[in-house]
Amino acid sequence: MSLAADSVPGEPNQHSEIRALVFDFDGLVVDTETPEFQAWQEIFADHGTVLELATWAGGIGTADHHFDPYAALDRASGRPVDRDALRTARRARIRELVSDQPVLPGVEDYLRQARDHGLRVGLASSSSRAWVHGHLAERGLLHHFDTIRTGDEVEHTKPDPALYRLATADLGVEPARAVALEDSPNGVAAAKRAGMFCVVVPNALTRQLDLAAADVRVGSLANLPLTQLLDTARKWSERSRRSRPGIA
Incomplete structure (x- = not known):
């Protein structure tokens, strides 16, 4: 039985305390990183x-890195x-490499x-709107999202929580009632600073980095049924709300 069969489309269920999912893009939906x-x-x-990962890692998931x-x-x-010649060559090479990248396992199932x-x-991404919308449109995913917030809409990108705060506000939910799906330390930090439950799904690059701040780490969304995630996040949300002053 599919997970979708556990509930009536569009109706609240036993996991109704969690109201939204907010996806990162780069490295989570498609491995562009x-x-x-x-x-x-x-x-x-x-x-x-040689460009070492340790030198590059601070810039993964953010546009505010100083390297x-x-x-x-x-x-x-x-x-x-x-620089102009290198920039042109780099962009062409990235387009070539990214064009072969599929939607990562489990993402489309979660969206449905x-x-x-x-x-x-x-969706909350430190990348530009053109980059995110373009790749989502190419892969037929754009229609799944109620809101998309990107790095060119905020003064500071991840690890600043602004993108997640904007996305949850657009969706009409408290951050504690939303789940962030991330792949990088900067993304995890942004989600936690926004007050969200965070699942990290590292890719080939970010699995080598420190992701201990996430609430759950999983190798692939295909390995974590959405119902199980929602149940875990609901329990976290209840604890979080009870710990706030004035919440019984």
Whole structure:
């Protein structure tokens, strides 16, 4: 029996305390993060140097990282690099690599089953609106989302909680009644700062990073039935609400 068969479409069920799911995009819906890192690694190798994950990791899931790869290439080369040429080549290489990336396992099932459970569905990404909407549209996923908030709409991206706060406000739910689905330390930090239950689903790149702040870690959404997730998140939400002043 499918998970969707456990409830009547659009009607509240035993998990009704959780009202919404909010997805990250890069690395969670589609693994665009590994291709981007690979493209930069190739550029660094062409310039006789190495880009380590430890150097790159702070920028995963955020647009506010201060590492400047072009400046690093300047230092490695001992002269200024042609930034315009590298930017053009990098974008072309990333497009090539990302075009082969599928929707990650379990994502489409969650999107369909969320409706069956009467949940609102949002997306909060540090990437640009054009990037997120373009990839969702190409994969036929855009219609699943009630709201999409992106990095060009906020002053600070993840780990700042602004994107998650905007998304939950759009959905008309308290953060404690929504589940964030993430893949990176910056994303997990943003969700927790917003006051949300957070499930982390690391990809090939982020599974090497510290994700201990998440409430649940799972190798794939395909391995975690939505009903089980909602039950776990509901219990967390109840504890969270009881711990707040004035909540019985």
